[in-house]
Amino acid sequence: MTRRIIPAVAAAAVLALGLSACSGSADATTDGANASSVDATTATSADAFGGFDQLVAAAEAEGELNVIALPEDWANYGKIIDLFEQTYKITVNSADPSVSSAEEIQAADNLKGQDTAPDVFDLGAAVALAETAKFAPYKVQTWEDIPAENKEETGLWVNDYTGLMSVGYDAGVVKEPSQLADLLTSDYAGKVALNGDPTQAGAAAAGVQWAALQNGGTADNIKPGIDFFADLKKAGNFLPLDPTPSTIASGETPVVIDWSFNNVAATAANEGTIEWKTAILPGAALGSYYNQAINLDAPHPAAARLWQEFIFSDEAQNLYLEAGAFPVRLNAMVEAKTVNQDVLDEVGEPPADLVQFTAKQTEGASTLLASDWAAAVS
Amino acid sequence: MTSIATVRRQGWVLLGLTPFAAYVLLFLALPTTLAIATGFFAKDGQFTFDNVAALWDPAVLRTFGSSLWVSAVTAVIGAVIGALLCYALLGLRSGSNVRGLVDAFSGVLAQFGGVMLAFAFIATIGIQGLVTVLLRDVFGINIFAGGVWLYEVPGLLLPYIYFQVPLMVITFMPALEGLKPQWVEAAATLGASRLTFWRRVAAPILAPAFFGCLLLLFANAFSSYATAAALISQGAQIVPLQIRAALISDTVLGRENMAGALALGMTIVMVLLMTAYSALQRRTERWQR
Numbered sequence: 001m002t003r004r005i006i007p008a009v010a011a012a013a014v015l016a017l018g019l020s021a022c023s024g025s026a027d028a029t030t031d032g033a034n035a036s037s038v039d040a041t042t043a044t045s046a047d048a049f050g051g052f053d054q055l056v057a058a059a060e061a062e063g064e065l066n067v068i069a070l071p072e073d074w075a076n077y078g079k080i081i082d083l084f085e086q087t088y089k090i091t092v093n094s095a096d097p098s099v100s101s102a103e104e105i106q107a108a109d110n111l112k113g114q115d116t117a118p119d120v121f122d123l124g125a126a127v128a129l130a131e132t133a134k135f136a137p138y139k140v141q142t143w144e145d146i147p148a149e150n151k152e153e154t155g156l157w158v159n160d161y162t163g164l165m166s167v168g169y170d171a172g173v174v175k176e177p178s179q180l181a182d183l184l185t186s187d188y189a190g191k192v193a194l195n196g197d198p199t200q201a202g203a204a205a206a207g208v209q210w211a212a213l214q215n216g217g218t219a220d221n222i223k224p225g226i227d228f229f230a231d232l233k234k235a236g237n238f239l240p241l242d243p244t245p246s247t248i249a250s251g252e253t254p255v256v257i258d259w260s261f262n263n264v265a266a267t268a269a270n271e272g273t274i275e276w277k278t279a280i281l282p283g284a285a286l287g288s289y290y291n292q293a294i295n296l297d298a299p300h301p302a303a304a305r306l307w308q309e310f311i312f313s314d315e316a317q318n319l320y321l322e323a324g325a326f327p328v329r330l331n332a333m334v335e336a337k338t339v340n341q342d343v344l345d346e347v348g349e350p351p352a353d354l355v356q357f358t359a360k361q362t363e364g365a366s367t368l369l370a371s372d373w374a375a376a377v378s
Numbered sequence: 379m380t381s382i383a384t385v386r387r388q389g390w391v392l393l394g395l396t397p398f399a400a401y402v403l404l405f406l407a408l409p410t411t412l413a414i415a416t417g418f419f420a421k422d423g424q425f426t427f428d429n430v431a432a433l434w435d436p437a438v439l440r441t442f443g444s445s446l447w448v449s450a451v452t453a454v455i456g457a458v459i460g461a462l463l464c465y466a467l468l469g470l471r472s473g474s475n476v477r478g479l480v481d482a483f484s485g486v487l488a489q490f491g492g493v494m495l496a497f498a499f500i501a502t503i504g505i506q507g508l509v510t511v512l513l514r515d516v517f518g519i520n521i522f523a524g525g526v527w528l529y530e531v532p533g534l535l536l537p538y539i540y541f542q543v544p545l546m547v548i549t550f551m552p553a554l555e556g557l558k559p560q561w562v563e564a565a566a567t568l569g570a571s572r573l574t575f576w577r578r579v580a581a582p583i584l585a586p587a588f589f590g591c592l593l594l595l596f597a598n599a600f601s602s603y604a605t606a607a608a609l610i611s612q613g614a615q616i617v618p619l620q621i622r623a624a625l626i627s628d629t630v631l632g633r634e635n636m637a638g639a640l641a642l643g644m645t646i647v648m649v650l651l652m653t654a655y656s657a658l659q660r661r662t663e664r665w666q667r
Contacts, residue, residue: 101628124628190505190526197612198629205629240529241505242611252505366629374437374613378530 040301045139058302060089065303068118071097073265076323101127119304121293124202128291135293140312145332159289161325163259165210170254171275180214193239195258207257213284219361230376264324285351314338326350417638429639445616452538453595460546484544496608553587586661593655
């Protein structure tokens, strides 16, 4: 009898100790936040902390930042995270790099109140506009540089970067396409992949929108884009495989329709093994900005705000550019001569007539995709 | 006296079952109920039949069609091959090495599914797979000449059969072993040929078990998700993939509750199968008494 009681008592004691330890650490963090005497969760600018240095101090006191859905090879996020960690005494915890924007929001819901919840989001336009209730408003110091159409007026979300829709291809396997219709020829049999299912992934939906613009469609009518992929399927050229850096490296996906920054990243990643090139075709160009936002329930509210400042700083914006993504402050940086000119010369100026779908047009396109896509490619 | 003891013993037995019952309730019944219940609400929490009505959408019906035929085809092929394999094993002495080996392999392979299995198939017969490249470069045969079928619904057949056959072996073998040698002898004594024995005695006895296993295989394929998710990335062509699409889509928003309705559709199919399975099971038990 006693033998049974002892382990039980011991277990209860351990539990009690554990619980008190937990509550102890919880108290400690609250104290830490109070020390700066600013409630970081409601701060809408660096001024609310008493200046940028105080924001840095508050963020470093938290010491950690949780990001989600930021693959290292996506728009240079690997380098951006490294530079942030080097600049500030903050550890970045990068969770689930390959999840979708919708899953970022789900993670925030599921982990709400826990210290592993995401602090910041990097979202596609459709999800960002639908979930504004989950964001904390914040205006970065470089706020004035950002064009009005690229930000929510109170700073709930801000556009951070866009790519151009492009065709990545293995130059050792296929020749360069000079127009989208080239992909329908037998040279590309079973070789053309789209980055994801357009009824699920934003980049893939943009691929169909781009195909529409290239084939006489408009932002209000993407049917020609769906028809293009149906033709591609009929020609036996459509490869129903989700391209990833590894499928590109292994040669499974020799042609990939995707954002330019992803295709540019593949070139560097496969240097010396395969000759991956990016073709930005003449005719209509399509871009779609991603959106930066702070989780309203961020477990590290000050670090989240510092990350925001960092994303829109010259350093991080130049890193986006280096990956072939056009940062939102590009024009202002060109004017102020803070842009990395060598990189800009290499990447090229963004086309002046870049088409961007409005929220309503994106929604209309998605509705059509939901009803017609599966039949077009199966 | 004895009856009180029995009652008391049953009481203890029930008590022993409590943790398991609580576990099932918490981690199976509750989540299932919650998942299905979401199908009856709109995103803003309003009660609605819209999601359930959307099950009749042609695109959704097509998905259920694909799920049903893939499950049916792999279940039938798996059951037939598995049963033949069991019959062949029966010819071997019980306890022989080969039989032990096949038993052990079946146990392992029946559980070898998911992303691992998909990867194994991609590595062997994927576009740059070992076998694909060998056939193409050495024999000039392009297995994907008619399209890259491995990444579409027909591509699920091979991987599914891969785990269906061993599952059939481990579930059907005990029934086959239950055929008593005395029955063969009795039939022979009465002048039955071997064929007559199989036709008039063994087949009727084994039929319920066989169809029971067939249903199990069907259910197994119908609910498989990870293998398909790793192979198919275009079009969400079977129901579990459609559920994923409804939950995580970045482009078609606000369909999260549709996942609940799809789960309801799957549950109905499964309940029908389970009912058929338990009816068959009762028939089999008649012979085993």
